Amino acid sequence: CKINKDEVIGSTCDVTFKEINEINAKIRPDLLSLVHSDFFKYFKLNLYKQCPFWNDNNGYCVNRACAVDVIEDWEKLPEYWQPEVLGGLADESVEVDGSKDDECAFLDQLCDKARNGIVDQPDFNYCDVGDFHNNESVLVDLTANPERFTGYGGDQSSQIWSSIYRENCFSSDHEDQCLAKDAFYRLVSGLHASIGTHLSNDYLNTETAKWGPNLDLFMARVGNFPDRVANIYFNYAVVAKALWKIQPYLAHLDFCNAYHEDVKSMIESVVSNLDSKIFNENLLFQDQISSSLKDDFRTRFKNVTTIMDCVHCDRCRLWGKVQTTGYATGLKILFEIDSEDEAARQNVVDKLTKYELIALFNTFDRLSKSIESINNFEKMYNEKVQST
Ligand code: FAD
Secondary structure (H helix, E strand, C coil): CCCCCCCEEECCEEEEHHHHHHHHHHHHHHHHHHHCCCCCCEEEECCCCCCCCCCCCCCCCCCHHHCCCECCCHHHCCHHHCHHHHCCCCCCCCCCCCCCCHHHHHHHHHHCCHHHCCCCCCCCCCCCHHHHHCCCCEEEEHHHCCCCCCCCCHHHHHHHHHHHHHCCCCCCCCCCHHHHHHHHHHHHHHHHHHHHHHHHHCEEECCCCEEECCHHHHHHHHHCCHHHHHHHHHHHHHHHHHHHHCHHHHCCCCHHHCCCHHHHHHHHHHHCCCCHHHCCHHHCCCCCCHHHHHHHHHHHHHHHHHHHHHCCCHHHHHHHHHHHHHHHHHHHHHHHCCCCCHHHHHHHHHCCCHHHHHHHHHHHHHHHHHHHHHHHHHHHHHHHHHCC
């Protein structure tokens, strides 16, 4: 309500709120269908890791709303999600068919990183990609476990958020630090605000026992803070630019021999509406000196993804992990793919895993849904003001 939609979002993002609203309105239907497709709706993760930062594994969220339903009935899943095809789930040592179709090379890498014996050296990851291949990992249908109000809160969630914000303390005094620090803060605050938007939009009214939007809650968490709204738009721009940047590779996706033309055309339709000017990643970490700053940024963001293991509410942890993995993937694409250097670019793209791609698209969907909800809340707010 207090935002001028013709203003640019700022920092390294040179598009207006209005322009992002327009892009979002165009891509929303396809993006929604995409994250409901069989390929994009399943995510594999370790939900039961110990919190490595503090000794607090006793607390847990007792609400049913905090629970996650994991997939146990594998036979109902499509062929390419069966354990033997996934490789990492049942048997990591499945033999590889040496003859590789060039068209499929990129996706082969996405399908099963373990089979190709790739070692992350140097480590340019912004999250721990080992989680996907862990023995304790479970497969979750994201559409059956929506991100919404869970009742998680109090000291437990405050502690998580304050530890996340504490990661935004860079040691370097390099002049680029300010921009990097600003970007880091906006990413975290945008994630926080996006979660706040979802829990307000899909809120359980205990009097009517119905789920629906709660305007007062939204205003208290997000709407009354223009910077928080702007940070959601900033994150949208970051993830959109990452998708734009891998567009040439996405066109060759072949989904592990279970090729779905409709999914491919939805990806194309979403990504073709994105524009390179949406975010200028080149303004950050421009020279050699700032490469140590970039290392610091990467390590700190990785810590944010690890802090998700300390979240007591399973459902919140699930979506926290999906989204921090999505941002980590986006940041890797933005900051580690040098558009001038084809070999370096290929190196990063080849090592992307299927789960990073799934997280990236689902994170984009979460931001897209947040922006749609913000516009709905604005209408509700205006109607409320007019009627009083
Ligand atoms: P909190 O949201 O806990 O915020 C703490 C303080 O941070 C605030 O007092 C404020 O000063 C500051 N702050 C708040 N928002 C921002 C912002 N955007 N930018 C900068 N500063 C800010 N709850 C659910 O119901 N459903 C979920 O799916 C869910 N997922 C979660 C995932 C994670 C990873 C975490 C840590 C928490 C999640 N929660 C979820 C809990 C939710 O985020 C809140 O912590 C909880 O609702 C309590 O809110 P609060 O008003 O006490 O303040």
